[in-house]
Every structure is written in C-alpha cells, then in structure tokens.
Amino acid sequence: MNHKEHILTAKNIHVHYGDVCALHNISFEISCGSSLALIGANGSGKSTLLKTIIGLTPPQQGNVLWCGKPVTEQRYEMAYLPQKEQIDWNFPLTVRGLVEMGRFSRIGSFKAFSKEDNLIVDRALEEMQISDLQKRHISSLSGGQQQRAFIARALAQDPHVLLLDEPLNGLDRPSRETLISLIKNQVHNGKLVIASHHDLHDAASIFDFVLLLKRHMVDFGPAEQTLTPANLTEVFT
Amino acid sequence: MMEALLDTLNYTFNQRALLAAAMIGFLNGFFGAYVVLRRKALFAGALSHTLFPGIALAALLYGINPLSALIGSIVTALIVSTGAQRVAWKTNADINTVLAIFWTSSFAGGLLILKSLNQYINIEHYLFGNILSVSHFDIWFLFIVGYLICSTVILLQRKIIIMAFSKDDATAQGINVQRLGYLMAAMLVIVMITSLQAVGTILTLGLLVAPAAIISLFVNSPRCMLWGGGITGAVLAAGCVFISNTLNVQTGALIVLLLGFLFIVAAVIKSLIASKDTTSECEL
Numbered sequence: 001m002n003h004k005e006h007i008l009t010a011k012n013i014h015v016h017y018g019d020v021c022a023l024h025n026i027s028f029e030i031s032c033g034s035s036l037a038l039i040g041a042n043g044s045g046k047s048t049l050l051k052t053i054i055g056l057t058p059p060q061q062g063n064v065l066w067c068g069k070p071v072t073e074q075r076y077e078m079a080y081l082p083q084k085e086q087i088d089w090n091f092p093l094t095v096r097g098l099v100e101m102g103r104f105s106r107i108g109s110f111k112a113f114s115k116e117d118n119l120i121v122d123r124a125l126e127e128m129q130i131s132d133l134q135k136r137h138i139s140s141l142s143g144g145q146q147q148r149a150f151i152a153r154a155l156a157q158d159p160h161v162l163l164l165d166e167p168l169n170g171l172d173r174p175s176r177e178t179l180i181s182l183i184k185n186q187v188h189n190g191k192l193v194i195a196s197h198h199d200l201h202d203a204a205s206i207f208d209f210v211l212l213l214k215r216h217m218v219d220f221g222p223a224e225q226t227l228t229p230a231n232l233t234e235v236f237t
Numbered sequence: 238m239m240e241a242l243l244d245t246l247n248y249t250f251n252q253r254a255l256l257a258a259a260m261i262g263f264l265n266g267f268f269g270a271y272v273v274l275r276r277k278a279l280f281a282g283a284l285s286h287t288l289f290p291g292i293a294l295a296a297l298l299y300g301i302n303p304l305s306a307l308i309g310s311i312v313t314a315l316i317v318s319t320g321a322q323r324v325a326w327k328t329n330a331d332i333n334t335v336l337a338i339f340w341t342s343s344f345a346g347g348l349l350i351l352k353s354l355n356q357y358i359n360i361e362h363y364l365f366g367n368i369l370s371v372s373h374f375d376i377w378f379l380f381i382v383g384y385l386i387c388s389t390v391i392l393l394q395r396k397i398i399i400m401a402f403s404k405d406d407a408t409a410q411g412i413n414v415q416r417l418g419y420l421m422a423a424m425l426v427i428v429m430i431t432s433l434q435a436v437g438t439i440l441t442l443g444l445l446v447a448p449a450a451i452i453s454l455f456v457n458s459p460r461c462m463l464w465g466g467g468i469t470g471a472v473l474a475a476g477c478v479f480i481s482n483t484l485n486v487q488t489g490a491l492i493v494l495l496l497g498f499l500f501i502v503a504a505v506i507k508s509l510i511a512s513k514d515t516t517s518e519c520e521l
Contacts, residue, residue: 054409075411104395105410
C-alpha cells in the first residue's frame, strides 16, 4: 500500500470533561507523508485532541479512523510523546531501557528481544544523537536530551503516525534544530506527524498543514493558507 | 554460635519455617517491586489491614481454618479496594481518604466480630504471624501460589513495567490498563495472605515493600528491582529464622525490623555516594 493511502480521519469529535466541553465537532482528514500542527491558545484542546486520536480520551461522540478502521484496534501504528510534566522522571530507567519500551508493542509479551530489535533501538538512539547517553538514568538528562530520548522511543516503535505533545517546548537551539529536522525526515520517509505547537513564526516552515483550535475547529488546511491574520485573531482572542 | 544455628535445622518445624520464610520473602520482595514502582505502598498498607476483618468474618460464618481465612481475606480486600476506588471515582473524593475510612471501618468491624465469637481465636497469630507453626499444607500452598504469581509477573512483565511507568503510555500501546490493574490488585492480596504466616497482617507491608525499596536505591532497571527484591527478601527472611531461634524473639517482627534497618543503612550509603558524585562533578 502506498503511504498516501494511509489516511487518518477524525469524524465529528466531541469531548467533554464533566460539564466542560473540551472539543466540539472536530473533523479532518490527513494522509501519511505530511505533517500537521495543532495551534491554539492554552486550553484550546490541543492535548485533548492528541489524546483522543491515540485513544487515551475517548470521545463522547464521533470517532477516529486509521485506514478506515478505529485507531483503538491498531494503536501500535501510532507513537505518542506525552508532555514532559506527565512523566515520572524518578522511575528506575536508563535511556536505553526507555527506548527499548518502544519495541514492546511490536514484539508482544512473550518474544525475546531479537538482534533486529536491538539494531532498531541502536538506530533510534543514533538518530536522536543520544547513543552516548544510553546508560544514563532518564532524570540525569537535560530537558532537550529527555525530549530526544522520548522521541527515540517513539521511533523505535516504528509507527506510521507520530503524535507529539508540545515537542519543541522549552528546548535549547541545537535540540530544537535536531527535532525539526527529524520531523521533516519522518515526513519525507512517508510518516504522518501531528504535533501541538505554540510558535506561530516557524509553524509554516516546519509543518505542511495547520489545524486552528479554539475547542472547535476554526480552520484546517495548508499552513500558508490557514495562518491568516483573521484566523489568528479569532483563535487567540 | 554456629553450632546453635545449625542445631535449629535438626527440628522438622524449623526446616519448614526456613523453607517457608525463604519462599514468602522471595514472593513478597519480587512482587513488592511492582508496588514500589507504582508508588502504591500506602494502598497496599490499607489493603493489608483489610485481611484481618476477612479472617474474622470467615471465622463467624464457617469457623476458623486456613481455607476460610484465605477466602475471607480475599473477599474483604477485594471489596474494600474496588469499593473505595468506585466511591472515589463516583464522588471525585480523594482515593486515599476513602481508602483510609474503608480500611479502618472494616478493621474495627473485624475486631467487633472477633469479640462477639464464643470460640477462642489467637488474634496475635494473625496480626503478627508465627512462622514456626507452618504445616506441610502451608508449604505446598506457598510453593504453588508463589510459582503461579511469579510466572504471571514474568510473562506480563513488559506490560506491567509500562503500566507502572505511565498509565497513559500503557493505554497508548493498547494495554487494557483497567484489567491489568485489577489482576495486579488481586495478586497483591494473595501475596499478602501468603505472608500472614510469617509476619501477620500488621507487619506484612514492611516485608512487601522494603526489599524492593532497598534495591531501588542502587539500580536503574525495573527487572533488577523484581529479582533483587526477591533475593533480598528471601535471604533476609530465612536468615531471621536462624537469628530469632537463637535470640528467642518473634521472627516476623525481627524480619521487618531488620528490613527497616537495612533500608536506613542503604539510604545513608546512597546519599553518601550521591554527595561524592556531586563533589567530583564540581571539581571537574
């Protein structure tokens, strides 16, 4: 199957936390080999939408399909990068141990780690330039290194879709550049990258598409055409 | 001294006690790693106190025997744990608050039931354990339960490790977190019941949590915590059978006291290592 035939479809997504409406009637469709930035103010529903796509927050209405089937039936096709604040950094885990976790969904509970699995882990560590840190405890890394370690775990999973929650937040310049080039490489290799993003200045240069959120969908389309002053005024006021 | 220690092995009940202590110590230390990783020590503590009312209720309904005590403990622990979680979820109340109310109430209920019974029951035996009273049946029971629980944990260890690290990560990888959580809670109750013979309901938390907590200070791997916790628990519990025989003190209390002491020693060593590392980094 051609990568372009891998399509993620969100249909009429409604999410409520008790009485609070977090997402209202979100619908979009995007195929592999492209990147999508979710842009909106704090509390606009960016993280909720990512969690809904991966199946962590089930929608009250609507559904998310991957190649026509519910994503909940094929989660191994998606890798999720949570926000740094949600991670227990004191958990007894080395960088390599963390990246190896990415293989668990592929090899299941009973199969042993093969040479190929170890090679995939090595490649993910190299790609994120953290091979020399693989024996370090995850808490001993800098913010940028921690982010790269989690992205290496996502790469080790070898997914079709990468869901990244605020991936560039709080990164130093080198880490930021490494990550931006990784996003572009992944898209070039036919993967779909969906990320929540804050910085409006570089959004159009990193991502192909933009979805503007204000708990409802303000606009969705190619980045250059969607990031208009009128749309941004509506989203951020 | 050595002769006196070896002398204890001449008695069958001491041999059984030694074997039982090693198995109970290993099982608790091994499974305790999961409790430490999930930061569920206080939850386990609350559960351990619900074993006692289960035993009292079983004594009231069927008379006191090992099987009724086992079933009674499992039933009350599961009712209290799942009930507290459900109430907390339905009312948005803090789970620790609800659990504290539930286990103290059930413990009080157990005391009242035992006082109302006409038959004599040695409460201290269940509260603090008596490893020397282990029977052949208990040894087989321990072996089978220990084998089944350790095998299940080993088979599911990848899922368990991801869930312990992050529930969201586990769900994102397609793991049914709720089902696995219930399975682990049920196994936790069974592990605590197995340690009743050694340390009783009051001290069981120490034997469960301390071995893995000691190991966790020095390793960066959940698997090392599982096996290291198991070996630490087994060696210490078996050693305490010898020592308690020689000193003529209660084995269960000695096991938990020594584990507490070892944890403090380990914490001091760990902080010394950490401060030495910081100093060398500053010098660089």
